[in-house]
Amino acid sequence: MTAFSPPAPATRLLSLPDAYGAPLADFDHYPTLDLLHVGWHGHLTTEALVRGVEAGMQLFDSQNPPSRILSNHALVTGDWADALPWLQYEWLPVAQARGVRALAHVLAPDTASQLISYPGSAEFTAAITQAMHTASFRNLGPAWQWLTHR
16 A cells, blocks of 8 residues: 555644654645644643644634644544543634634544544534534545545
8 A cells, every 4th residue: 555645735834842842743734725734643642632733723823724624643642532622612613613614533543542432522523523524534545535525
């Protein structure tokens, strides 16, 4: 199987380190596709996820963020379940109001680190599904394909 290669040029907006200086998240903007790819790295905690999401939204303080977001957890381990209420009640209303209309989520390979394994994930999934187009994928290629057609 060949590695996935995006069909459009990107601009790296931010490489965010975690509290120890290790990579936490890369934010790549594909302006021609109106898409933000967030590539998460390492052991993701609730605090790290919230910090990363806030940093990503701050990148677009003076303008609306892209309408499509690809949240890629393919290189992630860790339990960030406690971030679900924050994502649902803090991030989601702001993202929706600012024009985010589609979210693709690439699952972590470790099933213990996947959104679907967390308590409260059904409530969050229902809320985000009602707010925008959303889907989860095991691989980047299908997620990209789905998202760019939304």
